[in-house]
Amino acid sequence: MSARQATAGSAAAVVAGLALVIGAAAPGQAVPAATAGARSSVPNCGAAATAPGAAAARSNAAAGTETAPDTGFTGSPATAVTGSAAQKLSYSLAPEAPIGLWSSSNVTLRTPVSKGTVRLDVTTQGFIADSLLMQRYDEKSHRWVDLDVQRVGTERPDKGRFSFPVSVAASPGRPATVALRVQAIDRPGRLAVAASVVDRHGRTYRAPTRSAVVDRPATTVTGWPSGTGLVRGGAAKEFELTVRNTTKRAYPALNAGYFAYGQSGGRAVAPKDLVLQQYVPGHGWQRVPLVPGGCDPGMSAELTPTARSPLAPGATAVYRLRLAVAGGAPAADVEAGVSVGTGDTSFFYRTLPFRIRAR
Known part of the structure; x- marks a missing residue:
């Protein structure tokens, strides 16, 4: 040898x-x-x-993230409504995402969506998008579950897309919020997330891009x-x-x-x-x-x-x-x-x- x-x-x-x-x-x-x-x-x-x-x-x-031990973000999350009443789709992201810790995020809908898809398009600086973890909290099972992941391409390692299905009877007076969490496991840098939702009729609603500092x-x-x-x-x-x-x-x-x-x-x-x-x-x-x-x-x-x-x-x-x-x-x-x-x-x-x- x-x-x-x-x-x-x-x-x-x-x-x-x-x-x-x-x-x-x-x-x-x-x-x-x-x-x-x-x-x-x-x-x-x-x-x-x-x-x-x-x-x-x-x-x-x-x-082991159903209970997420020792990662700074455990148990049933607080699903605070985000955005304004005029926004059909709002997205929030904690301004800091320290490496190895879960950081809070959520999506709020104020319009009915049937058999739609929420998409989270991420852009990273300083680390590859494939190293990022994103999950949503499932209210029925009381568990955190991984989002679906779609690679944008090997020529753009700083780009990635996470998604999950959604069907809600939301309105401006009765918004619906989905709790999310994000974890970086690579190097320090910056993260930007652009959220959108597409319903079964092809209508697309977008939220302003949010960003976070990834540090350690x-x-x-x-x-x-x-x-x-x-x-x-x-x-x-x-x-x-x-x-x-x-x-x-x-x-x-x-x-x-x-x-x-x-x-x-x-x-x-x-x-x-x-x-x-x-x-x-x-x-x-x-x-x-x-x-x-x-x-x-x-x-x-x-x-x-x-x-x-x-x-x-x-x-x-x-x-x-x-x-x-x-x-x-x-x-x-x-x-x-x-x-x-x-x-x-x-x-x-x-x-x-x-x-x-x-x-």
């Missing part, structure tokens, strides 16, 4: 251990995490870990320069991961993790070869268990929460870490890094490679 194939296989195992899909995303890019079902599946050893397709990402993020907490890593090397049996290297919530929304269930993989000849770097510690206020330095990754020798660790949950706007979570190498570890180049997310979505990861030296 070539070095490239070995690295690809290790990446797949690290993904399985971390429950994060890292793939081909650029450093600092948000990437959707695997679902609970994927976490329990057998890792695809030897296969390259790649960024998931839009359908897979949409399925992953929506799989500011996350940095310090103390780990490029070309870092660690000596077997030597001193630990200290570094720090800082997450500051620069959005206007609280982030529930903030989670952070560490991952690593290394191999030299026939000897892989094992959890016993690395000593990862985290400084926990009131308890000092605590060893963080590294868990082997499935059928591949990659490993990962879940870091101890350091801030009050949820992480409020303006609040900061700091993870002080240090890493040392045991005396019996093989001399090898190690692919490692950290990730931060909320619920099932990662909004940040950074690679922190290092070399294990004999001296």
Whole structure:
């Protein structure tokens, strides 16, 4: 097996251990995490870990969204009427859509529509439209359900269309509102949504375009320069991961993790070869268990929460870490890094490679 194939296989195992899909995303890019079902599946050893397709990402993020735990928008929504009495169709969208959190939206009709279709044409800046998730609340089943998705074309990755059927006996005096929610799971940028409804007679009503800022907490890593090397049996290297919530929304269930993989000849770097510690206020330095990754020798660790949950706007979570190498570890180049997310979505990861030296 070539070095490239070995690295690809290790990446797949690290993904399985971390429950994060890292793939081909650029450093600092948000990437959707695997679902609970994927976490329990057998890792695809030897296969390259790649960024998931839009359908897979949409399925992953929506799989548990009937109750939408830890995403900031749960339960039965408040279906507030939007727009003015003169508007046959009105559309609202929260002005901010932080990555990994559901943001409120809705459509209000003031005209009867029979066997019609509501269309939401989206335009994105900074991320692809296929990474966007949109759902409506079904009053009969009391569940959130995915909207139908239509790709505009590969030549326009910033364009997409979501839709759902509608039949209502609405009027200016008795408006009908459908609760919606939106979630971005890729990179920061902007989102614009143009809503329209077409009835069975071909009549089309349009609402003014609404836009939202897509952002995420500011996350940095310090103390780990490029070309870092660690000596077997030597001193630990200290570094720090800082997450500051620069959005206007609280982030529930903030989670952070560490991952690593290394191999030299026939000897892989094992959890016993690395000593990862985290400084926990009131308890000092605590060893963080590294868990082997499935059928591949990659490993990962879940870091101890350091801030009050949820992480409020303006609040900061700091993870002080240090890493040392045991005396019996093989001399090898190690692919490692950290990730931060909320619920099932990662909004940040950074690679922190290092070399294990004999001296």
